[in-house]
Amino acid sequence: MERLSYTLDxxxxxxxxxxxxxxxxxxxxxxxxxxxxxxxxxxxxxxIATAAHGFGEVWAAVVADFVARRGAGGLRIxxxxxxxxxxxxxxxxxxxxxxxAGDAP
Amino acid sequence: MRDWARxxxxxxxxIAAGAxxxxxxxxxxxxxxxxLEAVLRPGDRVCxxxxxxxxxxxxxxxxxxxxxxxIHDLHMVQSGIVLPSHLDVFEKGIARRLDYSYSxxxxxxxxxxxxxxxxxLGAVHTYLELFARYFIDLTPQVALIAAVSADRDGNxxxxxxxxxxxxxxxxxxxxxxxxxxxxxxxVDRVPRVDIPGDRVHFVVEAGKPFYVEPLFTRxxxxxxxxxxxTAMLAIKGLYAPYGIRRLNHGxxxxxxxxxxxxxxxxxKLGLRGKVCTHWALNPHPTLxxxxxxxxxxxxxxxxxxxxxxxxxxxxxxxxxxGADGSLRSNRAFCQTAGLYACDLFIGSTLQIDLAxxxxxxxxxRIAGFGGAPNMGSDPxxxxxxxxxxxxxxxEADPDTLAxxxxxxxxxxxxxxTFGDGNVPLxxxxxxxxxxxxxxxxPLAPVMVYGDDVTHIVTEEGxxxxxxxxxxxxxxxxxRGVAGYTEIGRRRxxxxxxxxxxxxxxRRPEDLGIDPLDADRSLLAARSIKDLALAxxxxxxxxxxxxxx
Amino acid sequence: MNPAFEPEALSWYEANARQRVAALVDxxxxxxxxxxxxxxxxPHLALFDxxxxxxxxxxVGRATFAGAPILIAAQEGRFMGGAVGEVHGxxxxxxxxxxKTLSLDVLILFDTGGVRLQEANAGETAIAEIMRALVExxxxxxxxVGLIGGRSGCYGGxxxxxxxxxxxxxxxxxxxxxxxxxxxxxxxxxEEFDARDRALVWRTMGGKxxxxxxxxxxxxxxxxxxxxxxxxxxxxxxxxxxxxxLDAEQSRLERxxxxxxxxxxAVAVWSALGIAxxxxxxxxxxxxxxxxxxxRESADDAR
Numbered sequence: 001m002e003r004l005s006y007t008l009d010x011x012x013x014x015x016x017x018x019x020x021x022x023x024x025x026x027x028x029x030x031x032x033x034x035x036x037x038x039x040x041x042x043x044x045x046x047x048i049a050t051a052a053h054g055f056g057e058v059w060a061a062v063v064a065d066f067v068a069r070r071g072a073g074g075l076r077i078x079x080x081x082x083x084x085x086x087x088x089x090x091x092x093x094x095x096x097x098x099x100x101a102g103d104a105p
Numbered sequence: 106m107r108d109w110a111r112x113x114x115x116x117x118x119x120i121a122a123g124a125x126x127x128x129x130x131x132x133x134x135x136x137x138x139x140x141l142e143a144v145l146r147p148g149d150r151v152c153x154x155x156x157x158x159x160x161x162x163x164x165x166x167x168x169x170x171x172x173x174x175x176i177h178d179l180h181m182v183q184s185g186i187v188l189p190s191h192l193d194v195f196e197k198g199i200a201r202r203l204d205y206s207y208s209x210x211x212x213x214x215x216x217x218x219x220x221x222x223x224x225x226l227g228a229v230h231t232y233l234e235l236f237a238r239y240f241i242d243l244t245p246q247v248a249l250i251a252a253v254s255a256d257r258d259g260n261x262x263x264x265x266x267x268x269x270x271x272x273x274x275x276x277x278x279x280x281x282x283x284x285x286x287x288x289x290x291x292v293d294r295v296p297r298v299d300i301p302g303d304r305v306h307f308v309v310e311a312g313k314p315f316y317v318e319p320l321f322t323r324x325x326x327x328x329x330x331x332x333x334x335t336a337m338l339a340i341k342g343l344y345a346p347y348g349i350r351r352l353n354h355g356x357x358x359x360x361x362x363x364x365x366x367x368x369x370x371x372x373k374l375g376l377r378g379k380v381c382t383h384w385a386l387n388p389h390p391t392l393x394x395x396x397x398x399x400x401x402x403x404x405x406x407x408x409x410x411x412x413x414x415x416x417x418x419x420x421x422x423x424x425x426x427g428a429d430g431s432l433r434s435n436r437a438f439c440q441t442a443g444l445y446a447c448d449l450f451i452g453s454t455l456q457i458d459l460a461x462x463x464x465x466x467x468x469x470r471i472a473g474f475g476g477a478p479n480m481g482s483d484p485x486x487x488x489x490x491x492x493x494x495x496x497x498x499x500e501a502d503p504d505t506l507a508x509x510x511x512x513x514x515x516x517x518x519x520x521x522t523f524g525d526g527n528v529p530l531x532x533x534x535x536x537x538x539x540x541x542x543x544x545x546x547p548l549a550p551v552m553v554y555g556d557d558v559t560h561i562v563t564e565e566g567x568x569x570x571x572x573x574x575x576x577x578x579x580x581x582x583x584r585g586v587a588g589y590t591e592i593g594r595r596r597x598x599x600x601x602x603x604x605x606x607x608x609x610x611r612r613p614e615d616l617g618i619d620p621l622d623a624d625r626s627l628l629a630a631r632s633i634k635d636l637a638l639a640x641x642x643x644x645x646x647x648x649x650x651x652x653x
Numbered sequence: 654m655n656p657a658f659e660p661e662a663l664s665w666y667e668a669n670a671r672q673r674v675a676a677l678v679d680x681x682x683x684x685x686x687x688x689x690x691x692x693x694x695x696p697h698l699a700l701f702d703x704x705x706x707x708x709x710x711x712x713v714g715r716a717t718f719a720g721a722p723i724l725i726a727a728q729e730g731r732f733m734g735g736a737v738g739e740v741h742g743x744x745x746x747x748x749x750x751x752x753k754t755l756s757l758d759v760l761i762l763f764d765t766g767g768v769r770l771q772e773a774n775a776g777e778t779a780i781a782e783i784m785r786a787l788v789e790x791x792x793x794x795x796x797x798v799g800l801i802g803g804r805s806g807c808y809g810g811x812x813x814x815x816x817x818x819x820x821x822x823x824x825x826x827x828x829x830x831x832x833x834x835x836x837x838x839x840x841x842x843x844e845e846f847d848a849r850d851r852a853l854v855w856r857t858m859g860g861k862x863x864x865x866x867x868x869x870x871x872x873x874x875x876x877x878x879x880x881x882x883x884x885x886x887x888x889x890x891x892x893x894x895x896x897x898x899l900d901a902e903q904s905r906l907e908r909x910x911x912x913x914x915x916x917x918x919a920v921a922v923w924s925a926l927g928i929a930x931x932x933x934x935x936x937x938x939x940x941x942x943x944x945x946x947x948x949r950e951s952a953d954d955a956r
Binding site for chain 2: 662663664666667825826849850851852853855859861935936938
């Protein structure tokens with residue numbers, strides 16, 4: 001497993017008040033994203049454990065775009081990755097941000 | 106004095122040599138190998154029928170069993186290298202030279218054999234150009250074909266999978282070649298005459314149906330959210346604005362997603378009756394919900410599809426059917442229809458370079474072309490106008506006087522920026538170039554040339570290459586939808602922004618599409634079982650697609 | 654999980670474990686125990702350089718169902734095929750022991766291929782502990798209902814646990830067995846069982862067949878609404894596990910063997926049950942199937 005970690009300035013705070021949310025499944029080509037509202041609202045950390053080695057540059061780009069475009073401020077995000085493609089990663093991150101911002105369980 | 110009828114005499118001799126194995130025209134299956142040794146000659150040009158769907162499998166196996174001491178150096182001219190026996194004949198020295206079109210299932214083995222020099226390659230063709238060459242310089246001396254049934258006069262019933270048979274027989278039989286057909290059974294009277302008996306010289310009763318690959322069945326259960334997003338982009342960003350009524354779809358999951366979104370997402374957009382009404386398309390099971398919802402007026406087919414026969418027979422207003430009620434398919438006609446009478450082709454590929462060239466070749470796999478390069482090209486001989494064709498032509502060439510301006514067929518490549526195993530769709534250099542160098546080919550096997558491609562659709566958006574005015578813009582438009590691939594990450598961000606402002610690149614949000622709405626609940630059928638239910642039980646999926 | 658989904662629009666087969674739980678119980682009532690934020694992951698997978706899942710593929714907690722408190726467990730069939738490992742198993746053992754202590758009924762949403770190969774000893778032990786805890790909870794009066802309709806079916810130890818349940822609710826896609834198709838083919842040959850013949854797999858192990866021979870109690874459509882209705886009905890019956898139950902089940906199994914022991918295929922079993930057009934059974938809609946399934950073998954309390 002390769003472990004990656006990013007700490008970013010987050011221009012948009014996460015919406016809603018839910019303390020945490022989780023989306024996705026660890027399976028081939030898929031991933032789970034656990035989001036916890038534990039940081040200052042202008043910070044975001046992302047920790048990744050991935051089965052696919054050598055994609056650090058791509059992860060950095062996906063994570064940076066996500067934090068720039070979606071409400072990610074205040075979130076500690078942990079990812080278990082089963083070798084998902086970047087488009088799937090971006091989708092799960094966006095789903096996670098929507099889920100923690102929503103009022104529904 | 107020149108003898109002007111040597112070919113006819115040669116055929117008469119072949120028939121005489123085969124006669125001892127036959128009662129009338131009927132040869133016993135057990136005698137097939139010695140029969141073939143009797144009627145074939147070393148160096149013959151042989152068409153062994155088989156494409157990406159139906160296979161003359163019994164004749165293929167028999168050909169692989171002939172004695173290479175007797176029959177050797179054959180020149181195979183055939184649509185498909187699909188069955189193991191198609192390559193066994195080269196390994197055993199029965200055949201030497203090959204001109205063909207499609208080799209999907211044998212892609213790895215044919216690559217090894219080509220690299221190893223076991224096959225002398227003429228060329229890899231599209232279906233239509235190989236058919237064309239059957240009538241010019243690759244006319245078969247012997248054709249080994251497949252049908253459902255025959256009568257004792259050799260009249261053949263090819264059933265729903267007629268496909269290449271009329272073309273192969275036409276080229277062979279009318280140029281004094283020999284036609285041998287395998288059939289499931291000999292009957293007193295065939296349900297309809299697809300091939301008249303005077304064009305068929307021998308018939309073998311195989312006692313089983315010819316093999317058909319269910320190549321056009323896509324399980325809706327395997328369609329991903331990203332594929333659904335690309336399908337939404339295609340429908341809202343291409344089908345709707347161009348008003349695409351006449352079209353062909355490739356066989357990937359992205360286009361299957363489009364088919365399954367028509368009755369849901371397409372309906373919501375109010376597009377029924379305005380797009381996707383006339384098709385050159387195999388009987389895709391994933392189109393059933395759209396047909397049932399009244400989207401489709403008619404479909405002409407290259408071949409049939411396993412399990413679809415009863416459904417087709419029950420929908421004769423939609424499909425082309427014969428007097429017996431079953432589908433009449435014809436690959437040559439349908440390829441021509443796709444080329445000249447469709448305004449859009451959309452399909453997936455494995456690699457796209459910065460000029461927009463695409464290829465399904467990787468260094469270890471040579472899958473051939475099939476029909477895609479023909480579908481995915483702009484026909485220079487087209488003269489009839491249509492709204493999408495004129496609109497695309499105007500986008501490409503706004504300055505020319507309209508009555509003198511060619512229209513453009515829309516040729517769309519659709520896919521996710523990364524494929525299976527995280528392999529990027531976009532590359533600096535196609536593997537096809539490495540292959541051409543390795544095999545010393547004058548042409549790299551390019552599936553769709555960049556100058557034919559009009560749009561590229563990925564989850565990041567749509568690049569409209571018609572609107573690009575130079576190679577730089579074209580490259581940045583491609584990079585601008587290449588997502589997180591290396592090609593995409595190395596974009597000129599400023600130029601991509603300007604291209605987006607001009608509508609050359611359109612993002613999901615530019616089209617009013619939220620990527621988070623790309624959900625499997627949008628699919629009109631989420632499983633093969635749903636398709637069977639949507640067909641009212643008429644579609645009978647093959648066992649490998651069932652989970653009930 | 655996905656608020657865009659109406660429960661009716663959700664396929665049980667496609668849904669993940671969290672979606673199933675959320676859609677099954679009273680809206681918003683689920684409270685997870687040892688949730689993903691506690692990161693109680695497998696201690697074994699790292700040794701094999703395999704990715705972990707924060708909940709180890711097992712979700713347990715409490716909720717209300719039709720207003721009454723209940724305990725619930727759900728396996729994630731797409732994480733390692735829903736296979737049972739040490740933590741995964743321990744969470745279910747704990748839940749079943751809590752059921753006995755709290756006198757609550759339990760729903761188990763099965764979706765498993767059996768024991769996780771990478772932690773086989775721990776997994777096998779967990780299966781045994783689960784079965785013991787389940788039986789003890791039942792003896793104390795709790796009802797334990799199994800729901801089966803996921804991608805991975807209910808195989809291996811999962812099939813054994815299911816056999817111990819008070820009642821089983823199954824869909825057409827749901828499969829119940831101990832030995833899986835591939836294992837049978839590997840050990841007995843393709844002549845015995847062709848694992849690639851999916852129609853054969855489903856007519857031998859799938860929901861319709863299990864329902865017809867009394868291997869499952871309720872046959873439902875592939876959606877949480879259908880499961881909810883079935884669970885509501887099943888929970889109306891009194892919980893019972895005693896000597897009389899087991900004696901009755903024993904004689905029922907003996908009778909089943911006499912009736913169908915000579916059949917070599919499920920279709921023959923269905924014919925022997927008195928179904929006129931047995932080969933048509935797999936193609937039938939749920940409604941049509943229920944109508945002809947009145948002749949099925951009964952199933953109650955044990956199987």
